[in-house]
Amino acid sequence: MTPETPSATAAAKPRVFIFDTTLRDGEQSPGASMTHNEKLELAGLMEEMGVDIIEAGFPAASDGDFAAVSEIAARSKSAIICGLARSTPADIARCGEAVKKAARPRIHTFISTSPVHMKHKLKMGPNAVLEAVGRSVTQARGLTDDVEWSAEDATRTEFDFLCKCIDIAIASGARTINVPDTVGYSHPHEYGDLIRRLIENIPNSDKVIWSAHCHNDLGLAVANSLAAVANGARQVECAINGLGERAGNAALEEIVMAMKVRGDTLPYETGVDTTYLARASGMVSRITGFPVQYNKAIVGKNAFAHESGIHQDGMLKNSETYEIMKPEDVGVSKTSLVMGKLSGRNAFRDKLESMGYTLEPDALNDAFKRFKDLADRKKHVFDDDIIALVDEQLAGIGERIGFKRLRVVAGTEGPQTAEIDLIIDGVEQFSLARGNGPVDAVFNAIRQLVPHQAVLELYQVHAVTGGTDAQATVSVRLNGDGIMATGRSSDPDTLVASAKAYLHALNKFEVRKAKRKAA
Missing domain, CATH: 1.10.8 (Helicase, Ruva Protein; domain 3)
Known part of the structure; x- marks a missing residue:
């Protein structure tokens, strides 16, 4: 059940399918883990905006991941719901069980193919890897007729061996072949050339959809993905806001708008309703606690802002002087x-x-x-x-620890103190604490009511709008025992926003700690 290509017409452009991995690869960003309800909310928005394939998670990773993928699959209507699985029989069986209720289920299985990965990560020889490719795809195909296979670290894999792996995957029933630039090492000409050579050299290459999955370690993920499309790839794997491990993935909003704005040189189309892009970006930022940089392409706060006098003069005369797209095109209200x-x-x-x-x-x-x-x-x-x-x-719906009241004493006289009322498991509790400044006092008061070992790694404040009465948005990141959690909140009172953001992160931290203990 691969995506269906729109019926061809004289004016039709080739269709590029958008594969969103925000819920899987994006969630692997340190501190970006999402709650069950947040995953459901985001998956619903992605389906509404026209994402073709939603990679909902890694079902074998945890019971929580399995439950989220299963419910997303059960709720889906039009999008393909995909789960990721290693090449092991247990992973593939678990993935098949998780996606089976989807109207259009997909199993995405992978194995490393580069010499460095096979030697140090898999500790497997080439023949063993080839055998695993055939066995895993065959097993997955027995559970669903839509199977995607990926060669992890493909861009550092010997070309002849990569061809052998892909040939076996296609013969075993894979309908989508993904060629990841796992470590973000390629440049556009090199990556596009690899896609072209694979299509030219592999028998039955026209029977599958070729997919690009590029990481952004050198800042080239979007450029590499578009080079792949220009050389025959018809699926792009990307994430909202470019979320992902290390420097992230290709940004969905940049991929989609590049094809929409530059249809002259990129004559392709997607099914994404671009007016949802700003909202999707904001939702991912709110859920993960990762602020969107102001100058981020397409969805950054400054993407449609003009401060230079020369720019402002041009904009007043004609917006096309300095804007290549309209704010409304990406869902930014004028x-x-x-x-x-x-x-x-x-x-x-x-x-x-x-x-x-x-x-x-x-x-x-x-x-x-x-x-x-x-x-x-x-x-x-x-x-x-x-x-x-x-x-x-x-963001606060369903949290175990809730905010009720805060009073802070600050200034040069000292000591700075904070008294706070929290609702913990339905019971109101009070705490009074001192600190080295008002924010420290607030966090100490919370720590008295909810003792924990997490360290505050990040504390950021920025204004939502201009003016001295602007709301403050505070982002925090907690880290302890190998568990990382972020939180974000807004309020005209910076200290209230700080307390709520800390509690948002603490709720996530406590849930993950409990899950790890149970496991």
Whole structure:
């Protein structure tokens, strides 16, 4: 059950299928792990925006991963739901079980093929690897008719051996062949040439879809992926915001918009509704706690901002002088100031829906109350304020440790103190603590109520909008016992935002610690 190519017409462009691995490879970024509900929320948005294949996770990695992949598969309607599996029989069986309820299931199995990986990682010889390729693909094909096979570290694999592996994978039933640049070592001409040579040299290469999976260690993931497409690849594996191990993957939003904007030199099309890109980027940033850099292509805060006088003058005369795409094309609203304390519930609901949020009645009531409280505290409420407000609310759903009240004493007189009320497992608890500054006092107060060994590795603050009354968005990262968790929250009071972000990360940390203990 591979993606179906649209019916050909005289004007039709070749279709490139978008394979999103945010939930699998992206989640492997240190500190980027997602909760069960967050995975379901993100998968739902990706299917709605038109992603062709959603790699929902690595079912054999943990019971939590298996449960998430299974539920995403059961909820899916149109997207192919894919699970990753090593070449072992247990992994493939587990993956097949996880994706079986999908309307369109796929098993993605892989094995390393480069000399360095075979020797040091697998401790297997070439013949053993070739045997594993055939056995794993055959087993996977017995569970579903849509099987993808990947040669891990393909770009450092000897060409003749890579051809043998792929030939066996195709003969065993693989319908998609993925050629990963696992360590981000290739450059565009080299990677595109590899894809072309493989297609030219392997029998039945026209019977499969060729896929590119590029990492960004040298900043070339998007360029390499597009070079692969130009040389015959028709699937690109990417992640929202370029999330992924080390320097990340090719960024989905950049791949999609490069083909949309430069259709003259990249005459291909995807099925992605680009007006969802800004929302998807914001959701991934909120879930992972990883801020999007201001100058990030397509979805960065400054992507459509113009400060230079020369640029501003050109923009006033004609937006095309300095913008090659419209903000609306990627879901960035041109209007920002439309809501205030006199706005009603219906207007607020309509505003949320125009920004892509559909809340249940109870959640809408809560969000509207929080909006009114914010409007009373801020002179102007911008779109970004509302997004931060709703995302912060959604991030706290289902957390064991909840925030209720904070009071901080700060200034030059000292000592800085914080008193805090938390709801822990439904019970209100109080703590008072001192610290080396107000933020330290807040975190010490939390630590008294929820003792833990995690170290605060990251603490960042940035303003959501301009002005002294702007909401502050705080990101934190905790690390302890090999467990990393990030949290993010927004509030006009920086200390309140700090406390909530710390609690968001702590909730994730405690859940992961409990899962590890149970395992």
